Amino acid sequence: MLSCPICLAQLELTDTTAQCANSHHFDRARQGYLHLLPVQHKASRAPGDSSEMVAARRDFLNSGHYHPHAQQLADYSATIAPRTWLDIGCGEGYYTDNLAKSLPLAQGYGLDVSKDAIKQACRRSKQIQWLVASMARIPMVEHSCDLLTSVFSPYSWAEILRVLSKNGTFLRLGPAHDHLIELRTKLYDQVRPYDDAKHLQDLPAQLKLTHTEYMRYRLNLSDSTARANLLAMTPHGWRINEERKRSIIEQSIDVTVAVRFDWIQPV
Numbered sequence: 111m112l113s114c115p116i117c118l119a120q121l122e123l124t125d126t127t128a129q130c131a132n133s134h135h136f137d138r139a140r141q142g143y144l145h146l147l148p149v150q151h152k153a154s155r156a157p158g159d160s161s162e163m164v165a166a167r168r169d170f171l172n173s174g175h176y177h178p179h180a181q182q183l184a185d186y187s188a189t190i191a192p193r194t195w196l197d198i199g200c201g202e203g204y205y206t207d208n209l210a211k212s213l214p215l216a217q218g219y220g221l222d223v224s225k226d227a228i229k230q231a232c233r234r235s236k237q238i239q240w241l242v243a244s245m246a247r248i249p250m251v252e253h254s255c256d257l258l259t260s261v262f263s264p265y266s267w268a269e270i271l272r273v274l275s276k277n278g279t280f281l282r283l284g285p286a287h288d289h290l291i292e293l294r295t296k297l298y299d300q301v302r303p304y305d306d307a308k309h310l311q312d313l314p315a316q317l318k319l320t321h322t323e324y325m326r327y328r329l330n331l332s333d334s335t336a337r338a339n340l341l342a343m344t345p346h347g348w349r350i351n352e353e354r355k356r357s358i359i360e361q362s363i364d365v366t367v368a369v370r371f372d373w374i375q376p377v
Contacts, residue, residue, distance in 0.1 A: 113249050115247050117134060119131050128144055142240065143231075143242060164201070166340075166342035167339070169339050170340055170343055175336065183208065184208040184212035184213075192216050193217070194256055194257075196257075196258050197209060197260075198263060199221070199222055199262075199263025199264060200228075202234075205259070216256075220239070220240050221240075221245065222243075224242075228242045245263070245266055253272075255275060256279070259283070260283070262283065271314060274376065277376070279374070280372075281371065282371070283370070285306060286324055286369055287304045288368045290366065291368075293365050298350075310372075317374050323370075324368065325367075325369050327367050328365070341359070
């Protein structure tokens with residue numbers, strides 16, 4: 111199912127390596143992941159989330175704050191019953207691990223450009239094949255995945271089209287327009303309106319939106335560590351000055367969690 115990130119030929123796997131027919135060779139890390147991000151495809155020396163962002167997201171998600179929509183994503187995925195699935199931009203693997211538990215008979219893959227994130231993900235599950243790779247060059251054979259997922263993560267429509275099977279589903283989970291609105295109101299002097307359908311403006315003609323559902327719930331962030339982690343794991347944390355950041359961490363807050371699920375399939 112895996113393909114060479116350089117020439118797209120299928121990879122043959124062993125316990126320690128991956129190699130294609132054109133002799134492109136990739137080592138498996140001691141943690142178990144495959145590093146399929148050639149240096150010429152890197153935008154920086156250490157692309158993706160930093161170790162600090164990864165740790166903050168791990169601790170926040172492990173506390174169960176986002177469990178309702180993580181479980182909903184897993185339940186929706188189980189109804190699709192894929193044989194092979196891939197979580198694009200899996201980060202440290204919280205959502206991916208939830209998916210795997212709902213899809214015990216399927217082969218699952220988790221992909222992220224951040225090596226720090228994938229190292230953390232390896233600690234969650236040994237059943238998932240974790241990949242350090244680019245979402246713009248997914249190292250998967252054409253039309254090999256019955257289910258693709260993306261949770262608060264960027265993706266490439268061209269790669270979605272290439273990798274998704276003919277009868278497959280791309281299940282996207284993204285923020286709704288009022289997601290964390292109370293926090294955003296405290297962070298910024300002016301909160302810009304957010305169009306939660308903006309991602310569909312570039313939807314290729316070969317794909318169609320077949321269904322959308324919303325989920326909303328209230329989250330009490332009474333713990334200062336949870337507030338600090340929430341800021342540190344998102345771009346909000348490094349867009350504001352330290353004084354405003356401290357004032358938010360010091361005060362308990364209730365926030366709205368609002369997400370949108372989209373089912374997108376080939377025409």
